[in-house]
């Protein structure tokens with residue numbers, strides 16, 4: 497699936513209403529919210545990958561109804577990382593009966609960051625401080641497999657945040673990358689240098705993605721890309737390797 501062909505799907509319409517979700521793969525829907533795309537896996541139960549900014553639950557509910565399902569069917573919300581544009585809406589969903597929120601343990605550990613902490617030590621943790629607290633969330637770790645899409649595997653890709661994860665479905669070849677990769681101006685590249693905690697680490701983490709067999713890269717801020725996903729990941733991994741070798745040279 498090419499980026500261009502899906503770029504027009506799920507756009508905010510002129511009347512301000514969000515268009516119905518787009519099915520990007522069987523049972524996988526993209527919901528375009530303000531600033532970010534979240535993904536809905538509609539099997540017997542509903543699973544969300546990310547939950548958007550704080551206050552997104554109403555728009556998510558409307559999207560769920562638009563595909564003929566009920567918001568009460570949401571069972572879990574998996575957060576790709578703790579930034580407020582991804583995990584900000586999780587707390588309001590977690591407050592509902594029977595909804596489990598899951599996030600990598602390293603990002604759960606930094607969620608208690610407050611605006612006072614950020615004022616003392618300004619930096620990228622602001623994007624975590626703006627995420628409402630998630631008491632009772634389930635910690636995820638590398639290799640954990642969730643019983644959806646025939647087995648959805650957690651791949652820890654630290655760097656953008658300490659607990660950034662990709663979610664990989666081997667059966668369909670989908671790789672949900674959150675902000676661990678971006679596709680600015682149509683070119684797939686490393687995580688944003690500006691918004692990442694440890695950009696060198698984020699770049700090195702691409703090696704982990706390049707070992708997978710990927711059919712489609714599913715982004716949070718860009719349309720999905722199914723054109724030579726494996727080749728793209730391997731090209732990035734090679735670039736990362738060259739850059740790391742250069743860094744080692746430089747420190748000798």
Ligand SMILES: [Zn+2]
Pocket residue numbers: 577579656675691
């Ligand atoms: Zn982020």
Ligand SMILES: [Zn+2]
Pocket residue numbers: 532579581582675716717
């Ligand atoms: Zn983001």
